[in-house]
Amino acid sequence: MAVYDAVVVGAGPNGLAAAIALAQKGRKVVVFEANDMPGGGARSAELTLPGFVNDVCSGVHPLAAASPFFRTLRLEELGLAWVHQPAVVTHPFDDGTAAVVERSVGATAQGLGADGPTYARLFQPLVRRWQELFEEALAPLHFPRRPFLMARFGLAALLPTTWLVRRFRTPQAKALFAGIAAHATLPLDQSPSAAFGLVLAIAGHAVGWPIPRGGAGRITDALVARLRSLGGEIVTGRPIEDLSDLPPARATFLNLTPRQVLNVAGDRLPVRYAAQLGRFRYGLGTFKVDWALDGPIPWRSPECTRASTVHLGGTLEEFAASHAHAWAGQPPEQPFVILSQPTLFDASRAPEGKHVAWAYCHPPHGSQADMTERIEAQIERFAPGFRARILARHAAGPAELERSNRNLVGGDLNGGEVFLPQVFFRPALRFPPYATPLAGVFVCSASTPPGGAVHGMCGWNAVQAALRMGF
DSSP states (O other): OOOEEEEEEOOSHHHHHHHHHHHHTTOOEEEEOSSSSSOTTSOEEOOSSTTOOEESSOOOOHHHHHOTTGGGTTGGGGTOOEEOOSEEEEEEOTTSOEEEEESSHHHHHHHTGGGHHHHHHHHHHHHHTHHHHHHHHTSOSOOOSSHHHHHHHHHHHTSOHHHHGGGOOSHHHHHHHHHHHTTSOSOTTSTTHHHHHHHHHHHHHHHOOOEETTOTHHHHHHHHHHHHHTTOEEEOSOOOOSGGGSOOEEEEEEOOOHHHHHHHHGGGSOHHHHHHHHTOOOOOOOEEEEEEESSOOOOSSGGGGSOSEEEESOSHHHHHHHHHHHHTTOOOSSOOEEEEOGGGTOGGGSSTTOEEEEEEEOOSTTOOOOOHHHHHHHHHHHSTTOGGGEEEEEEEOHHHHHHHOTTSGGGOTTSSOOOHHHHHSOSSSOSSTTBOSSTTEEEOSTTSTTOSSSOOHHHHHHHHHHHHTTO
C-alpha cells in the first residue's frame, strides 16, 4: 500500500486547493472522491440535450477570479480561460428598465442617478484596495494587518442589508444591492447579510463576474492538472464511509460538511465537539433548472443582454419576502431568482444558433416543492416569450442536488448558513477552526472560514493551520 503524508476526502475546489497547497510543500498527497469525476460544485455536463453544456452547480465565478490562492496557481496556463461580459449583473424592473452593475464604479454610479454619489462613496475606497481587502476577508478570524481598511469594510458589512440600503433613496439602487446580497440565503433583515452584497459587488468591479469558457468544469480541469503536475494523485468513484477506509497518512483533510464529518468520524470524536457539529445550522435549499433553448432569452430590457447574470424578482421588498417565506418553511410563490445565460458570451456550450441557460431559487431547506413553474413565471415576467424557446429542461431540487453532491445538505450551496456566530466559528467554536480534536484530522470544506463559493480558500487556510501545528 502506498504511504502518503496527507489524504484529502472530497475533490471539490476546497479539497483540490488543500491537496495542491500540500503538494507545493513537498507532501505526498492523494485525494479520494465519491463521484466518478472530481469537481464537486464546479462541474459541467450535458444535462438537457446532447451538445448543450450546462453547469451542474456553480456557473459564475467572481471569487474564483479574485481568490488570493487561485491567483498564484496560474490556472490560465493550464487551459482555464475567463470570459468577461460588458456588464457584471443586470437587474430588470417591471417597467422595462434595468439597473446595472458595470465594471467601473463610476459608470455604475452614473447609471444610478441620485444614488450615484452614495454608491461611489461606499465602493470606490474598497475597490481601490480590493486585493488587500480579500486577503483579510477570506482569512480565518485574526487581528487584521490593515485595521483601518477592515474597519471601513466591517462597519458596513456587519449591517443587515435592509439597514445598509437606507443610504439609498431610489428603489432601483436598493433592489440592485439587495439582489447581490441575496446570493447568500441569510434573511436580508439580519446581520451580516450586507457583507455578501459588498464582497460580491467589490469583486464585480475588481475582476468582474466571469464565466469559464466551456463551463465550470474547466476550473476543475485546471486544478486537477496543477495537482498532478506537483505529483498529487486523485482516486474517483471511491466514497469514504469511515476514516478506517483511508490509507495510513500523517494528516487527513476532510472536504466535508459537519454531517458527513460525523458520519465518518463520529464515534472517535469527543462528545462536546460532536455535539457542536450536530448543532451546526444549514441554510435554505436550492431548486435549479437548466434549459436548452432555441434562441436567446427575449428580454424586455436590452440591458439584460449585457451580462451573463440577471437577478429576477423586482424590488427589495419582494426579495426580502422570498427569503422570509422560505425561512418560515413556505416555498415562495414569487421567488427571488438568479439566472445565468452563458452562451450569449461563450458559444462553445451549445450548437450553432442555440443557447443554454440556468436559474435557481431558494425554497426551504430540504423542500420537496417543484419550483419549475414559479421560476419560469419570474423569467416570463421580464422576458415574455421565454417558454416558447425551451427545447428541453432539467430540474433538480434539494434532494437531487444532495444526491449528486453529499455536501449540498438539504440543498444548501454554502456548506452552512452564515449566521453571525457561524461566520467566524464554523464548524465549531474552536481555534483554529479547521483542526478537529483528532490528532492530524482537519476540516477544509465550505463549512470552515471563509465559507461558500468557489475560491479554494477553505482548503488553503486549513493547510496553513496544519503547517503551523507542525505537520
